Amino acid sequence: MFGFLKRLFGKGGSPRNAYVDLLCDKNSFEELFAGLAPEDPLEFPGYAGKLEAALEEHPSEGILTGIAKIGGRETGLGVMETGFVMGSMGSVVGEKIARLAEECTARRLPLVLVVRSGGARMQEGLFSLMQMAKTSAAIRRHGDAGLLYVSVLAYPTTGGVAASFAMQADVVLAEPDALIAFAGPRVVEQVMKQKLPEGFQSAQFTLEHGFVDRIAPREELRELLSGILDLHEVGR
Secondary structure: HHHHHHHHHHHOOOHHHHHHHHOOOOOOOOOOOOOOOOOOOOOOHHHHHHHHHHHHHHOOEEEEEEEEEEEEEEEEEEEEOOOOOHEEEEEHHHHHHHHHHHHHHHHHHEEEEEEEEOOEOOOHHHHHHHHHHHHHHHHHHHHOOOOEEEEEEEEEHHHHHHHHHHHHHOOEEEEOOOOEOOOOHHHHHHOOOOOOOOOOHHHHHHHHHOOOOEEEOOOHHHHHHHHHHHHHHHOO
C-alpha cells in the first residue's frame, strides 16, 4: 500500500511544488487563472463536500498553471495535481489548460504540461468529457501557430486525459515506470478476452511501441526540456 502511494505522489509530496522547483528557473514561475473555482453541475452525491475538502489542501484545483522560465526560455507550464480528486479533469482543469494554451499562442510561447491524472472526472459527467475536445482544440491552435508543445507523462497518465491533450504533444516524454493507459489492464483484458503482454501500459512498453519519444528520469527533466526549448527556438 505504501509503495503504491509513494509511486503515486512521488518523492517530496505535492507535485505542484516539486515540479515547479525542479523545472523552473528560480523564482520565475507566475501563476495564472488561480481564481477559477469548481462547481457541482450535476449535484452528484457527495461531490460538493469532496471538492470543499480538496480545495483546502490544493487551492489550485486539479492543475497549477502559469508562465515560467526554463533554462532562460519563457514557457507556459501546467502541472497536474494528483492530490485533488486524483488529478482528474473536470471543467476547471480543462478551462485552465485551454486558457494556458491560448495565452501561449497569443504570446508565442512554448507550452509544457506535466500530466498526472486518473482521467476525466466522472462526477461532472458530460461537462468533464467535453474538456477533452476543448483542450484538444486549444492545443491544435497552438500547434497551427508553429509553436512547441511538450508533455511529460508521470504516474499515472490515464483515461480521457491520456486520450486527449496528453498524447498530442510535439514531443512526448515519460518518467520511468509511469502508467500510461486509457483503461486499466484488468478492464482491457476483460474487453479483449486475452492476457496482456508483460509490462503492458508501462512507460517502457509505450516507448517501444512508438507512443513516447523518450523516457526521462525526473532529475534529467530540466536539462532535457531546456535543450528541447533551445532547439525549437533555433529552428524558428
